[in-house]
Amino acid sequence: MNDAKVQVIKMIEANKNEIVKTVQELIKYPSVMGEEKEAQIYFSDLLRKLSLNVDVWEPTMEDMKINPDFLAARDHFEGSPNVVGVLKGKGGGKSILLNGHMDVVPDGDNDWDDSPWSGKLAAGKIYGRGASDMKGGIIANVMAVKAIMDSGIQLKGDVIIESVIGEETGGAGTLSAISRGYKADGAIVPEPTDMQLCPVSMGVTWFRIIVKGLAAHAATSYLGVNAIIKASMILQKINEFEAKIIKEKKHELYKHHPAPFSINIGIIKGGIFPTSVPDEVIIEGRMSFTPDEEISEARRGFEAAVYEAAEKDDWLKEHRPIIEWFGFCLNSGSVDKEHPLVKTMADNYKSIKGNEPDIVGTPWGTDAGALIRYGNTPTVVFGPGPGGTAHKANEHVDVDKLVETTKIIACTILDWCGYER
């Protein structure tokens, strides 16, 4: 390990309390969809204290056009700014983009032991909504750059630090940043991979199926068509189709996962009264697909399965289920596992941790898909948080992993961007 890295790592060790405190403070802002602004102001102040060139703007729907499959839960982004800080390099090095999302999912159930917005430190873990997904990661990005600057090291390549909105609802913030021109020779997204290196992100797209029936009183049910019974036929087919894709869709970086590319039926709702024949059922769910697949291809496969089931039923043949792709969609993205960025990160991981990293695919969609596909920026997802606690009660991030991740990101920046002392 060279002197620069030794010095930066020492700086990060020295800054450990500041890292923890900053994550704790950031968790206190409940930055759920539409409420990101205060947290983003806090974040932009961090970047300004580092004397970065700070850009704060609200995404527009126009920005989303680079992704023809974009879907979001909202129709405007007023009050939900993106924040980007740029550290210009001296020149002659590769640029790096450190992306993270400030939005968090709602606090959800009541199973929290403490307030979801406490930022409480206990037994070496910081607790709260976003601790793992991904305020820990976003602060690791900042603190890695700060340690380099505090060490008096000048980078050759540019560093772009992004705090975006809207990742949890379809990736609007990152799309907007790409449209605004923020691209680089490489990017890191510290989503909660539990320190696994992820050069590929799967695709995820939500669906809604509307199955129509014909209303009637139960006493003369033969005059109606039961939408719930018809929906059960479609569900059986989707279950078969899922078994098929679990068997057939394989990817080298998902060997460890028993069923990475799958279909989840999440919600069903139909009918209003026990004595009425229901005339509509709505089914909602999530389909994931491989990093190699085009989203349109994945969707076509699903649609074909549903329509095939419909063809076998006299009513459904004439009243085809309506399939809507709604609410959430993150496209897949893939970087070769031999890519220099992956190698650099793996080397630094080994130096810091002492062992080889797991190199796998993410079990969810991430903004890496957009960075790779629409930003032409090779991206690796690698963060400190445990994925298992994200979106759940008692979400947390381990302080040791938070600090180790900060070190690995800092050393990767040094190698990737080049530097002068």
Next chain:
Amino acid sequence: MNDAKVQVIKMIEANKNEIVKTVQELIKYPSVMGEEKEAQIYFSDLLRKLSLNVDVWEPTMEDMKINPDFLAARDHFEGSPNVVGVLKGKGGGKSILLNGHMDVVPDGDNDWDDSPWSGKLAAGKIYGRGASDMKGGIIANVMAVKAIMDSGIQLKGDVIIESVIGEETGGAGTLSAISRGYKADGAIVPEPTDMQLCPVSMGVTWFRIIVKGLAAHAATSYLGVNAIIKASMILQKINEFEAKIIKEKKHELYKHHPAPFSINIGIIKGGIFPTSVPDEVIIEGRMSFTPDEEISEARRGFEAAVYEAAEKDDWLKEHRPIIEWFGFCLNSGSVDKEHPLVKTMADNYKSIKGNEPDIVGTPWGTDAGALIRYGNTPTVVFGPGPGGTAHKANEHVDVDKLVETTKIIACTILDWCGYER
């Protein structure tokens, strides 16, 4: 037709406007579950004006014990009185009980052309919630007795006029009246049969099925068990089982009906989020069964089918669906179609209408089941309203049929109870 009948029929003709006006006024009381009191006071005043012995009381849960399968949507009946009026006969004749329910279903959808509580008269029809089911019928009962009394005819047998609560939610009012001792040699229930004579009532019982799964995040759906997919297996089995009972369960008085004894899946609800594996699905519906079947027998058949489907699935075998019989249950009841009461009514129908009546079974449960089974009172369901508009928007009763029904009931009372002039 004898002189007494001719006189009574003339009296009913003369009272036609009063019959219409009384039905209109009664519709104006929105006597949905829990709100029957004002309508019952109005009704008890009608009976008092006829100088009947009037009995007004609130049913108790104790009264329900005569029906071990009783289920209701409420746990007390305070503020929901029954009303009974008794006209004592001179003696030496058979008694008759004229039963009707004052409770109506909610106004429901917004498709009404006028207020559901308007009682509007238009093109020979009276409109409003309850017009058909069964305020028209309940007033036909009263006006038949009134015409006899107004004609100065003295009956030999007793007449009991009942306005009960709770029929739409499981028959509490009639059970309470039976427990209080109101029974007779015969009974008429003018539910909306569109003037078909119904000596048999099918049984109806609601069910709830709870299918359990195991929650997980969709990204690791293999760790969970999808309750919606499991529910679809149960639904497919119920669909098969329904086809079997439609084919196998037959009854002489339901030959006209393509599928009288059936299973309606009315409601399904499960899951909370597209990205979560749902851990529970709730299904609710209605099963009807033949007048010859015991309710326990019908339920056992259904339960066996559901459990049989569960046995074929490793998860469901260990986590059997929970079946609840909830909310609503009206037992079946049957009177021989050659019974003297049926004959008497059919003869009077022919005299008034000029043709033979249809003699069929009801397509729903009625309080006749309780009167027959627990009151030992042979009961025929016969009323003026069209069943097709009950529980729907623009419910109505035809004035001509209302008057004809009043005549047929009056003439039946004369024949059944015997009389002196």
